Amino acid sequence: MVSPVTKEKVLEENKRVHALENRLYLSRHPEQTNFFQNAILEKAVDKACVTLKPGGKVLDLGCGTGYLSLGFLSKGYHVTGLDLSEEMLQAFEESIPENMKSRARLVVGDAEEFLLQNQDEYDVIVLSAILHHLFDYESVLRQICSRLSSGKMLLVFFEPLKQEVSSPIKFSLHRLLSWFDEKLYLSEMWMRNIPVLDDEYHHSDY
Numbered sequence: 001m002v003s004p005v006t007k008e009k010v011l012e013e014n015k016r017v018h019a020l021e022n023r024l025y026l027s028r029h030p031e032q033t034n035f036f037q038n039a040i041l042e043k044a045v046d047k048a049c050v051t052l053k054p055g056g057k058v059l060d061l062g063c064g065t066g067y068l069s070l071g072f073l074s075k076g077y078h079v080t081g082l083d084l085s086e087e088m089l090q091a092f093e094e095s096i097p098e099n100m101k102s103r104a105r106l107v108v109g110d111a112e113e114f115l116l117q118n119q120d121e122y123d124v125i126v127l128s129a130i131l132h133h134l135f136d137y138e139s140v141l142r143q144i145c146s147r148l149s150s151g152k153m154l155l156v157f158f159e160p161l162k163q164e165v166s167s168p169i170k171f172s173l174h175r176l177l178s179w180f181d182e183k184l185y186l187s188e189m190w191m192r193n194i195p196v197l198d199d200e201y202h203h204s205d206y
Contacts, residue, residue, distance in 0.1 A: 006135075007135040007136070010133070010134075010135040041067075041068065041071070041157065042071070044155060044157075045068070045071040045072065045075075048124055048153055048155060049072070049075050049077070051151070051153070052077065052123055052124065053123065054076065055076065055077065055078060056077050056078070056123035056124065057077070057078045057079075057080070057120070057121070057122045057123050057124075058072045058077050058078065058079045058080070058122060058123065058124045058125075058126065059079075059080050059082070059120075059122040059124070059125045059126065060072075060079060060080070060081045060082070060126040060128070061082050061111045061114075061125065061126065061127055061130055061140075062082070062083055062084075062111065062127065062128060062129065062130030062133065063081030063082060063083050063089075063092060063106075063126075063128075064083055064085070064088045064092070064128075064129075065088050065091045065092045065095065066081060066091075066092035066095060066096070068126055068128055068157075069081045069092070069104070069126075070095065070096070072124070073096065073100045073103055073104055074100070076103075077103070078103045078104075078105075079103060079104050079105070080105045080106075080107065080120075080122070081104065081105070081106050081107070082106075082107045082108075082109055082111060082114050083106075083107075083108065083109075084108070084109070084110060085108075086108050089106045089108060092106060093106055111130065111134065111140050112134070112135075112136065112139055112140050112143070115140065115143040115144065116143070121147070122147070122152070123151075123152055123153070124152070124153045124154075124155060125144050125147075125148070125152075125153070125154050125155070126155045126157075127144075127154070127155070127156045127157070128155075128156075128157040129157065131156070
């Protein structure tokens, strides 16, 4: 009999896998850091900052190595970055320029527990590639939405979407492009001598 997957198991697997990825996380996920995605992210951060008050507060849940948080820090905002991985937060901390460190607060922890225990107000809450790692993402989203009053923002990036492709031709093209993209990714990882951890994501990508 297969043992049921519990929240504790999902958290444990995420800690283990992201400890393996650590500071190489972005190198293993070029789909988040290529030229086109960088342009989209920069545009989204710039657009958010237009409506942010000077010195506004940003909460980056699942901040990882801080590639989004650093954008907000560089524009003068206060950032709380939360992640399960101590290794990734250490890499984030090391990348923060000295003149920005006073505006950065890094927290090791679980997003759901953090939101339950912390009642601070934030102007922007960022979720980047975290929802599919959560045991109960709906609970986290409910907690976030209950805090988003008028003028507050929620930014969500890089979540896998299960979309139906009604046309057989489009579906075949989608499968072909996905296969080609996967081969390019594996080739890039091989050329850069970066280990691929596909088999490690069984429970962490919940």
